[in-house]
Amino acid sequence: MYKHKYHIMPPKGWLNDPNGSCYYKGLYHIFFQYSKDDVNGGLKTWGHYTSKNLVDFEFKGEAVFPDSEWDKDGAYSGTAFIDAGTLELFYTGNVKHPGNYDYINEGRGHNVLFLQSEDGMHFNNKTCLLTNADYPDNMSCHVRDPKIFYENGLYYMLLGARTRDSKAAFLLYESADRKKWTLNKSLILDNDFGYMWECPDFFELNGHKVLSFCPQGLESSLDRFANVYQSGYIMKDLNKLDIVNRNCDELKSEIKLEDFVEWDLGFDFYAPQTFKGEDGNIYLIGWAGVPDAPYGNAPSIAEGWQHSMTLVRRLSFKNNKIYQEPVIGDIQDKFEEIKVTKLENNESLVKTNLYANIEIEADKDLSVEFNKDLKISYNSEAKELLMEYFNDTGDGRDKRKAKLDSLENLSIFMDGCILEVYANSGEVVMTTRYYPLKKEIDIKIINEKNVCARAYKEN
Structure with missing residues (x-):
């Protein structure tokens, strides 16, 4: 899995x-x-x-x-x-x-x-x-x-x-x-x-x-x-x-x-x-x-x-x-765009599997939550990028944070149980393991600007 x-x-x-x-x-x-x-x-x-x-x-x-x-x-x-x-x-x-x-x-x-x-x-x-x-x-x-x-x-x-x-x-x-x-x-x-x-x-x-x-x-x-x-x-x-x-x-x-x-x-x-x-x-x-x-x-x-x-x-x-x-180069051809559903209060919902790429244009505060297991967020007042688990899907991982003066964009690559986060085109990077209990992932995003989501094509 x-x-x-x-x-x-x-x-x-x-x-x-x-x-x-x-x-x-x-x-x-x-x-x-x-x-x-x-x-x-x-x-x-x-x-x-x-x-x-x-x-x-x-x-x-x-x-x-x-x-x-x-x-x-x-x-x-x-x-x-x-x-x-x-x-x-x-x-x-x-x-x-x-x-x-x-x-x-x-x-x-x-x-x-x-x-x-x-x-x-x-x-x-x-x-x-x-x-x-x-x-x-x-x-x-x-x-x-x-x-x-x-x-x-x-x-x-x-x-x-x-x-x-x-x-x-x-x-x-x-x-x-x-x-x-x-x-x-x-x-x-x-x-x-x-x-x-x-x-x-x-x-x-x-x-x-x-x-x-x-x-x-x-x-x-x-x-x-x-x-x-x-x-x-x-x-x-x-x-x-x-x-x-x-x-x-x-x-x-x-x-x-x-x-x-x-x-x-x-x-x-x-x-x-x-x-x-x-x-x-x-x-x-x-x-x-x-x-x-x-x-x-x-x-x-x-x-x-x-x-x-x-x-x-x-x-x-x-x-x-x-x-x-x-370096994603040719890997982009292996992803296909998937639907981003707009909700109320600047919320978006992406339904995907364990193999996805999320691209977010950011402005001020931001929250990206995976199945209510894991959240990646940015606090513009504290100037911090935060990665936080709420249960055992991190197998003991809890919280990490990084100082970041401002957030312009966020790229997330999820590939099975590895998740890489690139802020501002690689100014700050965070890598983690994520072990959700099911293959279906609901990603809830709170953000004022554009969100693009892509899923890896199944062979």
Whole structure:
């Protein structure tokens, strides 16, 4: 009942972080953390989807396997790099040594591994590039998620890390050939920025450097950092966030908690990864889930699967911030317009199924309610966009809110049990799970301006 039609999901079992996202030889490749035989996440391989348009995806099976001494307990997250027609993957190989260990400071190997392919489908030449012995002595066993980039004649590898005394850090390595790596710098953040950074990403957008990462250990509240772990970015002018050439003290002055912007303010978003498209645009895709969340996905687990990806989002720089616009392209042809019934007092009613797209022109206050289960509303006086559940259709999810000075438009994409909300063409985004008890959805909208509703065509 809850499976998706236009989001990436596991054919069965468990999915988490996107990995190795890239455009290579005429296809987009989205790899992901995959446990096909364990709906709650077990031994990780890399699953593999391809697409020609970032909308229609085809599952290609598993591409990376934990089949060596360096990754025997899981092929963890990583990135792709393309050079001279070869697709290279760099990822974390997880090894858990038997014994009485805490697996934080002792007992775990987190190795950086390499694979390559000439066709994007078959990978070989697995090589171990870095082991725990190559990391600074003050690092814990949690060093992972390599991001590879090229700058001024050298290659760089950015890794997220946790120190032995539980401070967040990143490590930057450099190489002339992507085979032999040496440490460039070890940046250790202050305690108010958590105890661990995961999934680091680094890219340029419209004359700005963007450092994206997932801190763990931030103090949570409904007003900020509401989820157990966060995903966000810090954006600065090119020279200010030059992680290659600036020293650690200079970088610390730029990487501040107050400048950290969360990518998505809903319940279900983590471990985003960016990649450059064929058209030169920067795209982002995230895991529609959060590790260790206090809410669940029991209805999809009962169907034998758990989690999915967000829609691919095109990034742009507007109004001194990053906007995330959903890539819908060819997907629009798969929707057909459905009736919007006008009621009294600026109310409208849309009757649809679990696969729909609602487009709303907004002005001042707004309310969108799904089967009296879930409401998305905007309060112009409080300048807040609110997502709130009234029963167990959120499987433990309750309330999330986002600051928004004004609301001009709202786009909602519902696909089975995933719901993505884009305010002001991607100025603010909220992703959540929604598990209604029936397939028929009545959407009640209170709004003074136009409403357009579309339903996904059944095959």
